[in-house]
Structure formats: C-alpha cells, structure tokens
Amino acid sequence: MAAGHEWLRHQIVTELRQQTHQLMSTAASDQAAVLRAVADLNERVDAVARNVERVLDALRDQGVRNAIAGGSATSxxxxxxxxxxxxxxxxxxxxxxxxxxxxxxxxxxxxxxxxxxxxxxxxxxxxxxxxxxxxxxxxxxxxxxxxxxxxxxxxxxxxxxxxxxxxxxxxxxxxxxxxxxxxxxxxxxxxxxxxxxxxxxxxxxxxxxxxxxxxxxxxxxxxxxxxxxxxxxxxxxxxxxxxxxxxxxx
Incomplete structure (x- = not known):
C-alpha cells in the first residue's frame, strides 16, 4: 500500500512540473496560450485525481480481501x-x-x-x-x-x-x-x-x-x-x- 502511494505522489509531481515548465515557456509571449495551458492543466490534474481515487479504491479493496483471506478481518x-x-x-x-x-x-x-x-x-x-x-x-x-x-x-x-x-x-x-x-x-x-x-x-x-x-x-x-x-x-x-x-x- 505504501509503495502505491509513493508511486502516485511521484506521478502527480512529475505531471505538475511538466505543466509548470510549459506555462513559464509561453507566459512572456502569448497570454492566450497561457490560458489554454492553464485550462489543460486543470483538466489533466482532474484526470490524475480521478485515477488516484480509482487506484486507492482498488488498493483498499485488495487490502480488505487480503485481510479476510488471512483471517485478520471480518467483512x-x-x-x-x-x-x-x-x-x-x-x-x-x-x-x-x-x-x-x-x-x-x-x-x-x-x-x-x-x-x-x-x-x-x-x-x-x-x-x-x-x-x-x-x-x-x-x-x-x-x-x-x-x-x-x-x-x-x-x-x-x-x-x-x-x-x-x-x-x-x-x-x-x-x-x-x-x-x-x-x-x-x-x-x-x-x-x-x-x-x-x-x-x-x-x-x-x-x-x-x-x-x-x-x-x-x-x-x-x-x-x-x-x-x-x-x-x-x-x-x-x-x-x-x-x-x-x-x-x-x-
């Protein structure tokens, strides 16, 4: 479970760094491009958040199944x-x-x-x-x-x-x-x-x-x-x- 959390954190940080770099590259010359990049960043962050929730749900479900199978939890x-x-x-x-x-x-x-x-x-x-x-x-x-x-x-x-x-x-x-x-x-x-x-x-x-x-x-x-x-x-x-x-x- 901890390894899964670390992987997700790394994915989010990498995504944000890439988008920030693109914003800084276009900010000085093209305001419209900046706005488009911000909107795109919001969409991609939302997509990442949805993926995070799905993965965390899957990890939680697997943890419960493992606990039941191992006799350490009652479901x-x-x-x-x-x-x-x-x-x-x-x-x-x-x-x-x-x-x-x-x-x-x-x-x-x-x-x-x-x-x-x-x-x-x-x-x-x-x-x-x-x-x-x-x-x-x-x-x-x-x-x-x-x-x-x-x-x-x-x-x-x-x-x-x-x-x-x-x-x-x-x-x-x-x-x-x-x-x-x-x-x-x-x-x-x-x-x-x-x-x-x-x-x-x-x-x-x-x-x-x-x-x-x-x-x-x-x-x-x-x-x-x-x-x-x-x-x-x-x-x-x-x-x-x-x-x-x-x-x-x-």
Missing part, C-alpha cells in the same frame, strides 16, 4: 458465510434428521445401536446428495435424488416424505446458490479424518457418545470458508456409538 462477506454455515448446520440437524427417521423405520429385531448407525449412514448419504459440492448450484433434480434413495432400499413412499424432502431440497438449493454468489466461496471438508478428532472438535450426531469411544465416521462435514488460511465455521457432525439407555425406543 460482510465473512458474516454472510457465518449465516450460511449456521443455515447448513440447521438443515442437517433438523430437516435431514427428520428425513432419515422417515426413510429408516426400525426393522424387526433391530437394536438401538444398529438403528442409530443405519440412520447415520443414510444421513451421510443424504448430506452428500444435497450439499456436495457446496460451491456449485444444485445439479441434481429432486426426483433424481429420490430415485437414488429408493435405489438404496429406503422407504421413500412413506407419508410426509415427499413434502418434507421437497422443503429440504429447496432450502439446500437456495443455500448453495448463496454460497456461489459470494467472492470467497465455501466448501464442505469431506476429506477430514474424524476418527482422530478430540471430543471438542466435533459434534456427535445422536446424543452423548459412549465413554471413550472415538467417532466412527463423518456425517456432515465442516463448512469451510476459502482463503489463504481456510477457516472452519462449523464443526463436523460425526457418528459415535450412542449410550444405550434402558427402555429406549424409536
């Missing part, structure tokens, strides 16, 4: 990402959770842990279908995702599923469009190895995890904002074998 873009990250988390925690309960009713003789794991695996697949890649518009049609879920043997014909899934689909598509429209895009970190994460670095999908049990697999990745120093705005949501309580039901 409207960053705050918008924070809002979208929370929208994503709510969609997973609420809509996706409700949908997998419809898609995965308890099977005969199925225990609580097996049911929880099966629903978590379905939730993981549903998150992939709805949100990956986050920084691109929704490419699949609603009917295509439903067909994929049906192919996986899930109960897509149960009452309320179509209406509930339609709502979740539209919200996911809107969220992805919003991410695409931001200068610094966001993405979901599907490559994270959640099995090595400490308990304060993830959210358990289904209640409290068993004492000492590590995460088994990723369900919903962290929402990460791009930049020189990528920043996770949500924690990954993972499956950990739940604590089994006596009398636990559906």
């Amino acid at each position: 409207d873009v960053h705050r918008r990402h924070l809002d979208l990250a929370q929208d994503y988390r709510r969609l997973v925690r609420q809509e996706v959770r409700f949908l997998v309960r419809l898609l995965c009713p308890r099977l005969d003789g199925e225990g609580d842990t097996d049911l929880a794991r099966r629903r978590a695996e379905t939730a993981r697949r549903l998150v992939e279908l709805l949100f990956e890649p986050l920084d691109q518009p929704m490419a699949r049609k609603q009917e295509q995702i439903v067909a994929e879920l049906r192919r996986l043997g899930l109960t897509t014909e149960v009452p309320d599923f179509q209406a509930q899934f339609g709502t979740a689909f539209r919200k996911a598509a809107t969220l992805r469009d919003a991410v695409v429209g931001l200068p610094h895009t966001g993405h979901l970190d599907f490559l994270a190895d959640v099995t090595v994460l400490p308990p304060d670095r993830y959210e358990a999908w289904d209640g409290k995890q068993s004492d000492g049990a590590p995460p088994e697999f990723l369900i919903a990745p962290a929402y990460v904002i791009a930049g020189d120093r990528p920043q996770a705005l949500t924690q990954p949501i993972v499956f950990v074998a739940p604590v089994i309580r006596p009398g636990a039901g559906r």
Whole structure:
C-alpha cells in the first residue's frame, strides 16, 4: 500500500512540473496560450485525481480481501458465510434428521445401536446428495435424488416424505446458490479424518457418545470458508456409538 502511494505522489509531481515548465515557456509571449495551458492543466490534474481515487479504491479493496483471506478481518462477506454455515448446520440437524427417521423405520429385531448407525449412514448419504459440492448450484433434480434413495432400499413412499424432502431440497438449493454468489466461496471438508478428532472438535450426531469411544465416521462435514488460511465455521457432525439407555425406543 505504501509503495502505491509513493508511486502516485511521484506521478502527480512529475505531471505538475511538466505543466509548470510549459506555462513559464509561453507566459512572456502569448497570454492566450497561457490560458489554454492553464485550462489543460486543470483538466489533466482532474484526470490524475480521478485515477488516484480509482487506484486507492482498488488498493483498499485488495487490502480488505487480503485481510479476510488471512483471517485478520471480518467483512460482510465473512458474516454472510457465518449465516450460511449456521443455515447448513440447521438443515442437517433438523430437516435431514427428520428425513432419515422417515426413510429408516426400525426393522424387526433391530437394536438401538444398529438403528442409530443405519440412520447415520443414510444421513451421510443424504448430506452428500444435497450439499456436495457446496460451491456449485444444485445439479441434481429432486426426483433424481429420490430415485437414488429408493435405489438404496429406503422407504421413500412413506407419508410426509415427499413434502418434507421437497422443503429440504429447496432450502439446500437456495443455500448453495448463496454460497456461489459470494467472492470467497465455501466448501464442505469431506476429506477430514474424524476418527482422530478430540471430543471438542466435533459434534456427535445422536446424543452423548459412549465413554471413550472415538467417532466412527463423518456425517456432515465442516463448512469451510476459502482463503489463504481456510477457516472452519462449523464443526463436523460425526457418528459415535450412542449410550444405550434402558427402555429406549424409536
């Protein structure tokens, strides 16, 4: 930024010296030429001033972008990402959770842990279908995702599923469009190895995890904002074998 200011100062000084020299050369012999030179000088100074403002604006904008990318400043873009990250988390925690309960009713003789794991695996697949890649518009049609879920043997014909899934689909598509429209895009970190994460670095999908049990697999990745120093705005949501309580039901 300082180098840019020095360059601009040098340009202005050089321009003024050239115009002053021309004025002094013509002042003694031609008053009309002096007036024309003064008018020309004013126009050129105005042009230089406009260029200075444009360059300074560009430098300020670049400085802000660098600060955001480096994690040292918060902008409207960053705050918008924070809002979208929370929208994503709510969609997973609420809509996706409700949908997998419809898609995965308890099977005969199925225990609580097996049911929880099966629903978590379905939730993981549903998150992939709805949100990956986050920084691109929704490419699949609603009917295509439903067909994929049906192919996986899930109960897509149960009452309320179509209406509930339609709502979740539209919200996911809107969220992805919003991410695409931001200068610094966001993405979901599907490559994270959640099995090595400490308990304060993830959210358990289904209640409290068993004492000492590590995460088994990723369900919903962290929402990460791009930049020189990528920043996770949500924690990954993972499956950990739940604590089994006596009398636990559906």
